Amino acid sequence: MGQPAERESGERTAEGAHSDELPPGQRLQKGWPVTHYGPVPRFRPERWEFRVFGATADGGKHCWNHEEFAALPYATVVADLHCVTKFSMVGAEWGGIPARTIVDIAPPAPDVTHVMVWAEYGFSSNLRLADFTSARSLFATHKDGELLTAEHGFPLRLVVPHLYAWKGPKWVRGVEYMTADRRGFWEERGYHNVGDPWREQRYSYQEQPGEGPEL
Numbered sequence: 001m002g003q004p005a006e007r008e009s010g011e012r013t014a015e016g017a018h019s020d021e022l023p024p025g026q027r028l029q030k031g032w033p034v035t036h037y038g039p040v041p042r043f044r045p046e047r048w049e050f051r052v053f054g055a056t057a058d059g060g061k062h063c064w065n066h067e068e069f070a071a072l073p074y075a076t077v078v079a080d081l082h083c084v085t086k087f088s089m090v091g092a093e094w095g096g097i098p099a100r101t102i103v104d105i106a107p108p109a110p111d112v113t114h115v116m117v118w119a120e121y122g123f124s125s126n127l128r129l130a131d132f133t134s135a136r137s138l139f140a141t142h143k144d145g146e147l148l149t150a151e152h153g154f155p156l157r158l159v160v161p162h163l164y165a166w167k168g169p170k171w172v173r174g175v176e177y178m179t180a181d182r183r184g185f186w187e188e189r190g191y192h193n194v195g196d197p198w199r200e201q202r203y204s205y206q207e208q209p210g211e212g213p214e215l
Contacts, residue, residue: 022088023197029087032143034151037185041120041171043155050156051174052106054116062106066155070141072097072105077136079161082197094159095142099132102139108177116176116184117158119169125184126193127160127167132175136161139172164195164202181213188215 022028045066052062064072076095082088108115108129115132117125131137140159141148148154153170160168166186187193192201193212201207204215 022090023082024200025202026082026086026088026197029083029089032081032089032092032152033083033087035083035085037123038121040150043150045155048155049173051118052102052177053174054177055109055112055179056177057107057109069097069156073101075138076142077138077159077161079136079159081159081161081165084164084166084191084195084197084202093144094138094140095145096138096140096156096159098135099137099139099158100135102175103133109179111179112177114178114181116178116182117169117172118174118176120171120173123169123171123185125158125167125169126178126182126187127163128181128194131160131163131167134160134162162196162198164192164197166191167195183213183215187212 048066050064050066050069056062074095075098076093078091078093080088080090081092113129115127115129117127117132119125138159140153140157141155143152148157153172156172157170158168158172181193183193187204190204192203192206194201194207201211204212
């Protein structure tokens with residue numbers, strides 16, 4: 001079913017870096033700790049909707065219910081997860097819908113530079129369009145062949161392997177296309193606007209000119 005698992009090459013590129021070597025300051029984690037802010041939302045499939053809105057190419061909003069979204073082409077990516085709290089979980093197989101699939105179905109306007117990924121309770125995370133459309137960015141429904149648990153983001157979480165894990169929210173509900181950058185939830189609260197673990201971009205005070213809007 002779907003595309004075969006894609007493995008990382010070991011290069012430190014925007015397309016991923018495999019875990020023979022961890023990013024600076026990270027430690028190897030066995031198992032998968034639960035980390036999130038706020039309560040775990042209750043999944044109501046009859047009310048669930050995924051939206052793409054903002055600066056779309058056709059000016060409209062695109063929506064899928066849970067059944068429709070689950071029917072989109074499925075792919076797998078083998079990739080590490082690097083948490084800003086300094087643990088790294090290596091070699092997980094993530095299954096779900098590639099972010100590029102969403103962009104192909106509901107393309108952004110030509111002047112879009114960033115996206116805001118929206119999740120339950122109004123949580124948000126901003127990403128450069130190039131990071132979002134990386135071949136390895138995935139709206140995950142499964143890990144290692146099993147459905148995600150509610151605590152780990154079921155029914156949908158974004159995985160962006162080349163960035164810190166907070167850039168991929170749990171319980172995702174939609175994507176907003178933006179023609180200018182805008183900080184998300186944690187980026188407004190002192191976390192780095194880009195979040196590259198290989199450059200150890202943890203906090204906003206580390207930002208260089210051009211890496212994010214003013215706080």
